[in-house]
Amino acid sequence: MDGLGLIINVRLLLLAWFCHRSRPGPISFLKCFSYKDIKKATDGFRRIMDNPSHGSAYKAKFQDGRIALVKEVKAFSEQKDAFYREVQLLGRLHHRHIVALSGFSTGRKRFLVFENIENGSLKEHLNDPLKTPLNWRTRLQIAVGVAAALEYLHFFCEPPMYHVSISSSTIMLDENFTAKLSDVGLLSSGGTHVILPHASCSNECVGLACGNMIFQLGLLILELVTGQSSEKGDVDLIEWVQESRSQKSIHKMIDPDLGNSYDSKELKGLLAVARLCINSADKPSFLIPQIFRYLQKKVGIP
Structure with a gap:
């Protein structure tokens, strides 16, 4: 051996x-x-x-x-x-x-x-006009931090936790604006228990759960970039990220709170990751650690 x-x-x-x-x-x-x-x-x-x-x-x-x-x-x-x-x-x-x-x-x-999370939820900071807008670097760090948490839950927990609610309302921010997942291993919206060890779940089940986690991460990245939620119905963010390629289309959708204080190269990299996550929902062709490393590389955050 x-x-x-x-x-x-x-x-x-x-x-x-x-x-x-x-x-x-x-x-x-x-x-x-x-x-x-x-x-x-x-x-x-x-x-x-x-x-x-x-x-x-x-x-x-x-x-x-x-x-x-x-x-x-x-x-x-x-x-x-x-x-x-x-x-x-x-x-x-x-x-x-x-x-x-x-x-x-x-x-x-x-x-x-x-534990107490001093700065409340990410949703508050994206939607509340009385809150100081999150800068570009903080948004990049939030995306990378959430991906790191997903890798931990999937590969370093016994049993692994595959179902996690990832959205601006379930991501909390501490005093340093470090992102923290707050809805882990509780219940899915359907009301079923969601802590699933490998032994109790088929490969197909695990694949679907992982695909859902990756999809949710993609939606979160779109929220961070645009300041909008696909749940609001204001705009179909998924359709936009799948179809948009031109600079004009991309920059038109950026959260106005960011102004021009973002890096265009990092923005393209972030949207490339979001697109990859959205398109991998049904049949994930990448594992979460690969998404995490790819995201780190694209936005240059260790």
Whole structure:
């Protein structure tokens, strides 16, 4: 057996041991909050940040001064063990571009408590006229950061996490405007559990999930470039990026908040990546790490 084969076998044995030893239940390094704590910290659930179908998100301020992002989890209402397994998986995620889980609540409702993200969501900064517009370099760093997070979730997590909600409303920005994914391993919009280990999912299923992640990344890049969302219906961004090639067409769509403070070469590279992601949705011809490296090369960000 060669060295690589030995390493893979050792990893599989360690994973099997961990899965055998792991039992559903609270995690010692995560704080358990009461329903009363959550209600008070969110001002009676009035500090709403987002309201998707699978559970609202709130900004919370606890008595000890802790500021946090709180997400309601509507799934697992009758499955306490399943909720604890979800908490265990999310609690083990450690990446610069993923919002860290710091606590949970299993009271009248179920909540996940995440680290505070000082600058709110990317959506706020793209749409709120009172916010200082994001500069070109920051937008490039956000795109690269999200791609790095996807690579981590796909290739460095056990089990891998294939379904992630990627949009301007689920990407949070910290005090340095570092992008962090906030909707990982929870629920898809269809209400199905989305943490899928290799063993429980066919190659076709994995391929579709990866294609969806890549497609969402492409849409996000278009949002960063244009300041618009394809969800609004103002313009068909997908059709535009697939058909536009002329300088005039491209520059007409740039977010007005950017003015002329962008690099034309980097812009072309970014749109090339977006086009690649959009066209790879059904049958991905590239893996996420390849997209990530290609994006880094195109925009010159390590």
